Amino acid sequence: MITILETSALNTVQDLGRPGYRNLGVGTSGVMDPLALRVGNILLGNRDDDAGIELQTYPFALRLDAATSFVVTGIDAVIELDGRAILPWMVTTAAAGQVLRVGPPAKGARGYICVAGGIDVPVVLGSRSTQLRGGFGGLDGRPLEAGDTLEITGAPLDVSGYGALPPTKVLxxxxxxxxxxxxxxxxxxxxxxxxxxxxxxxxxxxxxxxxxxxxxxxxxxxxxxxxxxxxxxxxxxxxxxxxxxxxxxxxxxxxxxxxxxxxxxxxxxxxxxxxxxxxxxxxxxxxxxxxxxxxxxxxxxAMRPVDTYLDGLRTMVAHYRASARRRTGVKSGDKA
Structure with missing residues (x-):
C-alpha cells in the first residue's frame, strides 16, 4: 500500500487512457506524457498501460507501506528516499515504511511515479485513469489528497539500480x-x-x-x-x-x-x-x-525512433535482469 503524505492540486492516478468511448461523450483521458509512463513500466517489468501517479504540482511525498520497487520518470528533479537522493529514470527498491519525496522539477513539467505491478484502483470503462471532468476513474474520480491510500499489486523486483536515458537525450x-x-x-x-x-x-x-x-x-x-x-x-x-x-x-x-x-x-x-x-x-x-x-x-x-527506443529499452531490461539473476543465483521464477 501507498499513503499520500503531501500533495498539491491536480496530482492523479493515470494510465494510458480509455479509448473507444468518444462516441458516447467520454474522453480518452490518461497521462499527458505516455512515453514517460511507458518507460517507467518497461523498467519495472509492468504492462505498458499499468497505472501510475501523474504529478503536475509539487512538492509531493508518499510513504511506501510495503517493500516495493519504483521509478520516477518524466522530470529532472530533487528526489529523495528517506532523505537520500536518488536519480530519476532509475529503478529503486524501497523497504516498508520509507518515504519518497519529489521536489519541483528543474527540467520538465510532469513527473510519473511508477511502481512494480502498477497502482490498483478500480477499472472504469477499461481504464484506471482519472477523468476529472466526469468525476470517475482513478481514486474516486478526484485528485489525490494527503491521507489517501493506494493499493499496489506487485512485489519488489529481484534486482534494481538500473535505468533509462531520458527521451530528450535519445530522440x-x-x-x-x-x-x-x-x-x-x-x-x-x-x-x-x-x-x-x-x-x-x-x-x-x-x-x-x-x-x-x-x-x-x-x-x-x-x-x-x-x-x-x-x-x-x-x-x-x-x-x-x-x-x-x-x-x-x-x-x-x-x-x-x-x-x-x-x-x-x-x-x-x-x-x-x-x-x-x-x-x-x-x-x-x-x-x-x-x-x-x-x-x-x-x-x-516519426514514430519509428520512438518505437526503437522503447524496444531497445525492453531488450536492455531483459538482459540486465537475466544477467543479475545469473550472478546472484536467483532463478527466473523466484523473488529475492
Missing part, C-alpha cells in the same frame, strides 16, 4: 538541440487549413507561440498574433483528439491534449503528430513552441 528534436525555452513540434495541416488567409498560414509556422496560464490537461492555449480566416465560417461539430490545433474566433490557437473535448466546432488548422505530443506535455506555462509542417507520411515515420 532528436525536429530543429536540433532544445534549450527548454523553445519547443519544436511537428504538425500536419488539418481539414480547415485552407480556410485561413495565406498570411495566417505562414504565421502559424513562423510564430514562437507562448503557452498561456489558461492551459491545462484539456488543452494548451497559445498566445501570439491572431490567425485570420479568409471569411467567417460556421462548421458542424466534429470529433476531437489530442493534438488537434483549433482556432477560436479570437484567432489564438488551442492544442487539444489528454482531456480533450470529444467534439468541437472551431476551425482546425493543424494537428501535432503523436510522436511529439510528449514534448508538449513536458512544456511549462510560459514556454514558447514553434510548429514545423510535415506530411502524413513523415508523421507516421
Amino acid at each position: 532528436d528534436a525536429v530543429a536540433g538541440q532544445e534549450d527548454g525555452r523553445l519547443i519544436h513540434l511537428r504538425a500536419m495541416t488539418a481539414t480547415d487549413y485552407g480556410l485561413f488567409t495565406p498570411e495566417a498560414q505562414e504565421r502559424l509556422w513562423n510564430t514562437h507561440w507562448r503557452i498561456t496560464p489558461q492551459s491545462n490537461r484539456v488543452g494548451y492555449r497559445l498566445a501570439g498574433e491572431p490567425l485570420e480566416l479568409r471569411h467567417p465560417v460556421e462548421l458542424r461539430s466534429y470529433g476531437v483528439i489530442a493534438g488537434i490545433v483549433q482556432v477560436p474566433p479570437a484567432g489564438e490557437p488551442i492544442v487539444q491534449l489528454a482531456d480533450a473535448n470529444t467534439v468541437g466546432g472551431y476551425p482546425r488548422i493543424a494537428t501535432v503528430i503523436e510522436a511529439d505530443l510528449w514534448r508538449l506535455a513536458q512544456a511549462r506555462i510560459g514556454t514558447r513552441i514553434q510548429l514545423h509542417e510535415c506530411s502524413f507520411e513523415q508523421g507516421v515515420a
